[in-house]
Each structure stands twice: as C-alpha cells, then as structure tokens.
Amino acid sequence: MRQGIRRRDFLKTLVAAGIIGSLGGVAKLLPYRRVVRPPGALVEEKFLSQCTRCGQCIQTCVTGTLVPCSLGEGLLIWGTPRVDPLRAPCEAVAGRCEISRPCVENCPTNALVYVEPEKVKMGSVKWIKENCIAYRGGECLVCYEVCPIDGAITPRRGIPVFHSGKCIGCGRCVYACPPEPKALYLVPDGERRIETTR
Numbered sequence: 679m680r681q682g683i684r685r686r687d688f689l690k691t692l693v694a695a696g697i698i699g700s701l702g703g704v705a706k707l708l709p710y711r712r713v714v715r716p717p718g719a720l721v722e723e724k725f726l727s728q729c730t731r732c733g734q735c736i737q738t739c740v741t742g743t744l745v746p747c748s749l750g751e752g753l754l755i756w757g758t759p760r761v762d763p764l765r766a767p768c769e770a771v772a773g774r775c776e777i778s779r780p781c782v783e784n785c786p787t788n789a790l791v792y793v794e795p796e797k798v799k800m801g802s803v804k805w806i807k808e809n810c811i812a813y814r815g816g817e818c819l820v821c822y823e824v825c826p827i828d829g830a831i832t833p834r835r836g837i838p839v840f841h842s843g844k845c846i847g848c849g850r851c852v853y854a855c856p857p858e859p860k861a862l863y864l865v866p867d868g869e870r871r872i873e874t875t876r
C-alpha cells in the first residue's frame with residue numbers, strides 16, 4: 679500500500695517539475711504556504727532553486743514522513759518535499775537517521791545537506807488546548823512520553839507545556855497525539871535552514 683502511495687507521489691512530482699519548469703517566473707509571483715522541510719534543507723530560496731522535484735528523498739525516507747507539496751499549497755512549492763507528521767515522524771534525531779539520512783544521501787542536487795543532530799530544527803509544534811485530552815481533564819501526556827528532546831515538553835499538573843525553543847519539529851508528538859482532531863500540529867516556526875552546500 680505504502681509502495682503504491684509512493685509511486686503516485688513520484689509521478690505527481692514529475693508532472694509538477696515539468697509544469698513549473700515551463701511556467702518559469704510566473705510561479706514566483708503567486709502565494710505559497712510555508713511548510714516544514716526535511717532536516718538539512720537549504721534556506722528556502724536556494725532550496726527552491728536547487729530542488730528539481732525528483733522525489734528521491736520522498737521515495738527513500740525511512741519513515742515515510744515526506745510527501746510532495748500539493749498544488750493547493752502553492753505552485754512554486756508544488757512537488758517539493760515536506761514533512762507530514764500525520765503519516766510518520768522524522769527520525770533525524772534520536773532515531774534511525776541520526777548518522778546517515780537517506781533523504782540527504784539520495785538528494786542529487788544538495789538541496790538537502792547533512793547537519794549534526796544537535797543542529798537539526800525543522801520547526802516546532804502548536805498546541806490546540808481545546809482538543810487536548812489532558813487539558814480537558816483526562817489522563818494522557820502521550821506527547822511527553824514520545825518526545826526525544828529534554829525540556830521540549832514539560833508536564834504541569836498533568837497538562838503538557840510546550841517549549842518551542844527546545845522543540846526540533848520532529849513530529850513524534852503530533853503523530854502520537856490520540857484525539858481526533860489532534861491537539862498538536864507542526865509549523866516551520868523557528869526552523870534552522872542551511873545557507874550553503876558544504
């Protein structure tokens with residue numbers, strides 16, 4: 679099933695790359711959404727000029743968190759990779775991709791580069807307290823249990839408190855948050871992007 683989804687994603691990125699290439703500068707004039715990029719992404723302008731939308735990072739991501747941006751998210755970013763924590767979290771820190779990252783290694787243009795785990799920051803989480811089981815008086819704190827970063831979430835009287843400065847934007851808490859709709863979502867706020875390919 680996941681293989682099928684990935685093949686569809688790949689075909690979409692090829693179509694997107696072709697259309698954006700033929701439209702040239704028009705895409706830059708249209709609004710687009712800020713999205714959470716894979717770890718080690720160049721600063722957005724450079725990333726967009728170097729990412730060919732080949733889909734290699736999406737195809738090889740070990741968790742399946744990467745998806746191509748949709749046309750609805752903006753013509754300019756259509757087909758480029760973003761982290762989708764509803765599918766899976768990113769394991770660049772305290773996970774399978776600490777030392778080697780398939781998304782980076784398979785990027786043929788160096789739009790993604792390896793950065794040390796302590797320098798990874800893809801974004802941060804936002805809390806919608808009305809949806810939170812703990813805030814509504816129940817027992818939960820699943821987010822706190824799965825967070826790999828000390829101090830990113832601290833429980834206070836059974837309710838999670840989120841610290842965006844410490845959060846690396848891995849999405850583990852979003853993925854694990856049990857209620858529907860979820861009490862957490864991922865944003866690129868505070869992201870650390872890379873200036874140059876080393």
Ligand code: SF4
Pocket residue numbers: 716717738739740741742743744767768769770775779780781782
């Ligand atoms: S670091 Fe690993 S989990 Fe994160 S986007 Fe890259 S391949 Fe996927």
Ligand code: SF4
Pocket residue numbers: 809810811812813818819820821822838854855856857861862
């Ligand atoms: S996992 Fe979700 S519902 Fe549970 S305490 Fe954390 S934010 Fe609230």
Ligand code: SF4
Pocket residue numbers: 802803824825826827830831844845846847848849850851852
């Ligand atoms: S708060 Fe959530 S997104 Fe931030 S580091 Fe912890 S698990 Fe990852």
